[in-house]
Amino acid sequence: MSGFTVPEIAWGPMVPVMVVLLTAVVGVLVEAFVPAAHRRAVQLTLTLAALAGSIVAIAALWSDTERTGGTDVLGGSLVVDGPTLVLQATIALLALLSTLVVADRVTGGEDAFAPAAAAVPGSDYEELARRRGLRQTEVFPLLLFATGGMMVFPATTDLLTLFVALEVLSLPLYLLSGMARRRRLLSQEASMKYFLLGAFVSAIMLFGIGLLYGYSGSLRFADIAAATATPNGMEGLLVVGALMLLAGLFFKVGAVPFHMWTPDVYQGAPTPVTGFMAACTKVAAFGALLRVVYGMLPGMAWDLDVVLWVVAILTMVVGTVAALVQTDVKRLLAYSSIAHAGFVLTGVVALDDAGLTAVLFYLLAYGAATVGAFGLVSLVREQGPGEDGTTTLLGEATRLPQWAGLGRTHPVVAVTFTLFLLSFAGIPLTAGFVGKFAVFSAAVEGGAWQLALVGVLASAAAAFFYVRIIVLMFFTSPHDAADDAPAGPTPAVGAVASDDVADGGTQAAATGVAVATSAPERATTTVAAGEGLTVVAVAVCAVLTVLLGVAPSPVLDAIASVAVLLP
Amino acid sequence: MSLTHYLVLAAILFAIGATTVLLRRNAIIVFMGVELMLNSTNLLLVTFSRMHGNLSGQVLAFFVMVVAAAEVVVGLAIIVTIFRTRRSASVDDVNLLKS
Numbered sequence: 001m002s003g004f005t006v007p008e009i010a011w012g013p014m015v016p017v018m019v020v021l022l023t024a025v026v027g028v029l030v031e032a033f034v035p036a037a038h039r040r041a042v043q044l045t046l047t048l049a050a051l052a053g054s055i056v057a058i059a060a061l062w063s064d065t066e067r068t069g070g071t072d073v074l075g076g077s078l079v080v081d082g083p084t085l086v087l088q089a090t091i092a093l094l095a096l097l098s099t100l101v102v103a104d105r106v107t108g109g110e111d112a113f114a115p116a117a118a119a120v121p122g123s124d125y126e127e128l129a130r131r132r133g134l135r136q137t138e139v140f141p142l143l144l145f146a147t148g149g150m151m152v153f154p155a156t157t158d159l160l161t162l163f164v165a166l167e168v169l170s171l172p173l174y175l176l177s178g179m180a181r182r183r184r185l186l187s188q189e190a191s192m193k194y195f196l197l198g199a200f201v202s203a204i205m206l207f208g209i210g211l212l213y214g215y216s217g218s219l220r221f222a223d224i225a226a227a228t229a230t231p232n233g234m235e236g237l238l239v240v241g242a243l244m245l246l247a248g249l250f251f252k253v254g255a256v257p258f259h260m261w262t263p264d265v266y267q268g269a270p271t272p273v274t275g276f277m278a279a280c281t282k283v284a285a286f287g288a289l290l291r292v293v294y295g296m297l298p299g300m301a302w303d304l305d306v307v308l309w310v311v312a313i314l315t316m317v318v319g320t321v322a323a324l325v326q327t328d329v330k331r332l333l334a335y336s337s338i339a340h341a342g343f344v345l346t347g348v349v350a351l352d353d354a355g356l357t358a359v360l361f362y363l364l365a366y367g368a369a370t371v372g373a374f375g376l377v378s379l380v381r382e383q384g385p386g387e388d389g390t391t392t393l394l395g396e397a398t399r400l401p402q403w404a405g406l407g408r409t410h411p412v413v414a415v416t417f418t419l420f421l422l423s424f425a426g427i428p429l430t431a432g433f434v435g436k437f438a439v440f441s442a443a444v445e446g447g448a449w450q451l452a453l454v455g456v457l458a459s460a461a462a463a464f465f466y467v468r469i470i471v472l473m474f475f476t477s478p479h480d481a482a483d484d485a486p487a488g489p490t491p492a493v494g495a496v497a498s499d500d501v502a503d504g505g506t507q508a509a510a511t512g513v514a515v516a517t518s519a520p521e522r523a524t525t526t527v528a529a530g531e532g533l534t535v536v537a538v539a540v541c542a543v544l545t546v547l548l549g550v551a552p553s554p555v556l557d558a559i560a561s562v563a564v565l566l567p
Numbered sequence: 568m569s570l571t572h573y574l575v576l577a578a579i580l581f582a583i584g585a586t587t588v589l590l591r592r593n594a595i596i597v598f599m600g601v602e603l604m605l606n607s608t609n610l611l612l613v614t615f616s617r618m619h620g621n622l623s624g625q626v627l628a629f630f631v632m633v634v635a636a637a638e639v640v641v642g643l644a645i646i647v648t649i650f651r652t653r654r655s656a657s658v659d660d661v662n663l664l665k666s
Binding site (some may be wrong): 047116117121122144159162163167171175176178184185186188189190192193195196199200204205206209210211213214217218263264266267277507 | 585590598599601603615621629631637644646649652661
C-alpha cells in the first residue's frame with residue numbers, strides 16, 4: 001500500500017462556502033448557549049453577516065477567476081470557475097433576501113414559524129408556547145446549512161461531493177417545510193411528502209452514481225467523460241446510470257415528470273421558506289445539471305439530447321396548462337415555477353457560451369422575482385375579529401378570490417406584485433423578458449428552434465394566467481369575486497381538514513381551529529406591514545427586476561466574461 | 568462466486584426497496600424501502616470498488632452510511648410529528664393538499 005498523500009487544498013476559493021457553513025455551525029452553538037431572549041437578534045445578525053461576507057468573498061475572487069479561468073479546489077472535488085462564482089453569488093444574494101423575509105414578524109410579533117414545531121397542533125402545549133412567545137430560531141442555522149449545500153452543489157465535479165451536497169441542501173429544507181405557524185397540518189403534510197419523495201429520488205440518483213462508477217471506475221466527472229470516449233462494452237451501465245442521475249437532478253429543478261411534489265410542497269411550506277427554496281434550489285440544481293450534462297456526459301450528448309428535449313417540452317407544457325386552472329396563489333406560482341424550469345432547460349439543451357450566459361442570467365432574474373413574489377404573498381393577510389373583539393391579522397390570504405380588489409385598497413402592493421408577474425410572463429422592460437429572450441435566442445442559435453417555438457407558445461399561454469391575477473387585483477371588486485367563488489368565504493381546505501380530524505375522533509375542535517385558515521365569515525383581506533424586513537427584501541427584488549430589465553448589459557457582460565465551464 | 572452475482576443481488580435488493588416505496592402505505596415501511604435502496608447501492612459500490620481495484624467506491628459507501636443516518640434523524644422526526652397529530656402514519660391519510 002502506498003503512503004497517504006496529503007491533498008492540496010486551495011483555501012482561498014473555498015471562503016464563500018466556508019463562511020456560510022461555519023456560521024451555520026456557530027448558529028447551532030448559539031442555540032445552546034445564548035439566552036432565549038437574545039437568540040433571534042444574534043442569529044439574524046450572524047446569518048445576514050455570513051451571507052453578506054460570502055458575497056464580498058465572491059467579489060474578491062472575481063478578478064482572479066476572470067484572469068485565470070478558475071481553480072481546482074480539494075484535489076478536483078470542487079472547481080471554482082466563472083459559472084460557479086456567478087451561481088454562488090446568485091444563491092447567496094437570494095438567500096440574503098429570503099432571510100429578511102424569513103425573519104420578519106408580520107402578525108403581532110409572531111414570525112411565520114411554529115412556536116414549538118414538535119408540539120401537536122391545537123394542543124395545550126402549543127398554546128402555552130405561543131403565549132410565552134417561544135420561537136423556533138433554529139430556522140436560521142437550517143437556512144444557512146441549506147444555503148451552504150446549495151453553494152457547493154453547482155461547484156462540484158465529483159459524484160461523491162454531488163451526493164453529499166444534495167443531501168446537505170435537502171435535509172434542512174424538509175424540516176423547514178414542516179414548521180409553519182399556521183395551517184400546520186398542511187405544512188407537516190408538505191414536509192412528509194417532500195421528504196419521502198426526496199429520499200426516494202436521492203436513492204435512485206445514488207444507484208445511478210454507483211452504475212456510473214462501475215462503468216468508469218472513477219467518481220470524477222472528467223474521468224467519466226474520458227471513459228465515455230472509449231467504448232468498453234458496458235455502455236448499458238453508462239446509459240442507465242446517467243438517466244438515474246439525471247432523474248435526481250430533474251427532481252430538484254422540478255421538471256416533468258418529477259414535478260409532482262412541487263405544488264404540494266410550495267403550498268404547504270411556510271411562505272418565506274417557499275420563496276427561498278423556489279429560488280435558491282432551482283439555481284443550485286440547474287448549476288449542477290449544467291456541470292453534469294456538459295462536464296461529465298458530453299460523449300453522450302447524442303443520446304441525452306432526446307431526453308432533455310422531451311423533458312423540456314413536457315415541463316413547459318404541463319407547467320403552463322396546470323397553472324391555468326389553479327385557484328391558490330402559492331399553487332399557481334408553483335406551477336409557474338415548473339414552467340420556468342422548462343424555459344431554463346431550453347437554454348441548457350442549446351448550450352454554447354451564449355446559452356450558458358443566458359441560463360445564468362435567467363436564473364438570477366427568475367430568483368429575484370420569485371423571492372419578491374412570495375415575500376408579498378406572506379404580507380397579504382386575512383383580517384378578522386380577534387380574541388378580544390378587535391380586528392386582528394390572521395393567516396395568509398392565498399386563495400385567488402381573496403386578492404380581488406387589492407389594487408384599489410393597496411395599490412403599491414398590487415403594482416409591485418404586478419411587476420413580478422410581468423417579469424414571470426416575460427414582458428419587455430422586466431428582467432424576465434431579457435432572460436427569456438436570451439435563453440430562446442441561444443436555443444435558436446444552437447439549432448433547437450423547435451424548442452424555442454414551444455417555449456414562446458408556452459410563454460404566451462402563461463401570460464394569460466398572470467394577466468388574470470392582474471385583472472383580478474385591479475378590475476374586480478371583492479364582492480364579485482366572492483360570488484364567483486364556489487366555496488364562498490369558508491375556506492375549503494380548512495373545512496376538509498376539520499372533517500378529517502373529526503373523523504379520526506381526536507382533538508376535533510382544537511385541531512380544527514389550528515388547521516383551518518382561521519377565516520371567520522367576515523374575514524377581509526388586508527396587507528400587513530410587518531417589521532419592514534420583508535418590505536426591504538421585496539423592494540430590493542423589485543429594483544433588481546426593473547434594473548435587470550432596463551439595463552441588463554453590465555450584468556450580461558460580466559457573466560459572459562467568465563462563462564466558461566472548467567472540466 | 569463471480570463478482571457479477573453481487574451486482575445482481577444489489578439490483579434485486581434495489582428493486583425490492585423501490586417496490587416497497589411504491590406499494591406500501593405505512594410511512595415507516597416506505598422509509599425502510601428507501602433505506603434498503605441505499606444499502607443495495609452500498610453493495611453495488613463496494614463490488615465495483617473491488618472490480619476496479621480502487622477505493623473511491625468504498626469511500627462513497629461510508630458517506631452513504633453517514634447520509635442515511637442523517638436522513639433517518641430527519642425522516643423519523645417528520646413521520647413521528649405527523650403520527651402524533653393524526654394518529655396514523657399512512658401515506659394515504661395525508662391528503663389535504665390538492666388542487
